[in-house]
Amino acid sequence: MISKRYDHLLRLLLVGETGVGKTCILCRFASGDFVESHISTIGIDFKMKTIDIEGKTVKTQIWDTAGQERFEAITKQFYRRAQGILLVFDICSRKSYEAIPKWLDHVRQFCKENVVITLIGNKSDRIEQRQVPYVEAQMFADENSINYFEVSARNRNNVDKPFMDMCRDILTVVENEGEPDKENTSVLIDTPAQTDANNVSLSTSTNEEPASPLSANENQGNWCCTIS
Ligand SMILES: Nc1nc2c(ncn2[C@@H]2O[C@H](COP(=O)(O)OP(=O)(O)O)[C@@H](O)[C@H]2O)c(=O)[nH]1
Numbered sequence: 001m002i003s004k005r006y007d008h009l010l011r012l013l014l015v016g017e018t019g020v021g022k023t024c025i026l027c028r029f030a031s032g033d034f035v036e037s038h039i040s041t042i043g044i045d046f047k048m049k050t051i052d053i054e055g056k057t058v059k060t061q062i063w064d065t066a067g068q069e070r071f072e073a074i075t076k077q078f079y080r081r082a083q084g085i086l087l088v089f090d091i092c093s094r095k096s097y098e099a100i101p102k103w104l105d106h107v108r109q110f111c112k113e114n115v116v117i118t119l120i121g122n123k124s125d126r127i128e129q130r131q132v133p134y135v136e137a138q139m140f141a142d143e144n145s146i147n148y149f150e151v152s153a154r155n156r157n158n159v160d161k162p163f164m165d166m167c168r169d170i171l172t173v174v175e176n177e178g179e180p181d182k183e184n185t186s187v188l189i190d191t192p193a194q195t196d197a198n199n200v201s202l203s204t205s206t207n208e209e210p211a212s213p214l215s216a217n218e219n220q221g222n223w224c225c226t227i228s
Pocket residue numbers: 017018019020021022023024025035036037038040041067122123124125126151152153154155
């Protein structure tokens with residue numbers, strides 16, 4: 001019999017405009033890498049990372065969305081399953097910050113009520129090109145009762161902190177309200193139902209088909225979409 005190697009499986013989702021650095025933040029957190037240029041995320045990818053929180057082994061399954069509007073039909077399904085949302089903007093792009101209320105609306109509309117939300121201002125290494133003052137983003141976060149962190153995926157500054165704090169907060173929710181679907185935690189790559197909303201069809205693929213919950217390739221994968 002295979003024993004479970006973790007105490008909790010938490011599902012997190014990164015959202016925000018294209019180009020703010022979501023994929024870079026995820027790579028930095030999950031594997032420690034910074035890759036200068038990424039192929040724009042098509043649909044949705046995920047990576048997994050196991051962390052220790054107060055002696056508990058917590059497996060995080062982190063989904064990385066595409067910012068493009070036409071993929072919203074896909075990402076809405078992932079909002080429903082997420083226990084934590086990381087709302088990302090680029091501190092050097094006022095436009096990406098001004099889009100945050102729109103992303104927050106999606107979260108409030110589609111997520112469960114007890115979802116933990118964190119605002120992240122990325123690219124803090126480019127402080128001289130800053131277009132969004134720290135205090136302004138902090139005030140927005142305070143008004144919406146969410147945490148705010150400035151990070152740099154490029155120089156790794158502060159990248160782990162929002163993930164760690166978010167997981168701690170989710171564990172508090174889980175301890176108070178119970179794990180939403182504990183019976184499914186042995187299924188590491190569980191994906192929402194297929195949809196044909198807005199003519200978007202989905203198929204799921206991992207690098208290799210995971211043979212068991214212990215297989216190495218459970219740690220990343222992606223959803224592909226076909227727009228018809
Ligand atoms: N200077 C700087 N550039 C970054 C940082 N994070 C990402 N980038 C760059 O921003 C661009 C978009 O990053 P990407 O992760 O693909 O954005 P996404 O569309 O939100 O997933 C890429 O050229 C990255 O190299 C950062 O912390 N600092």
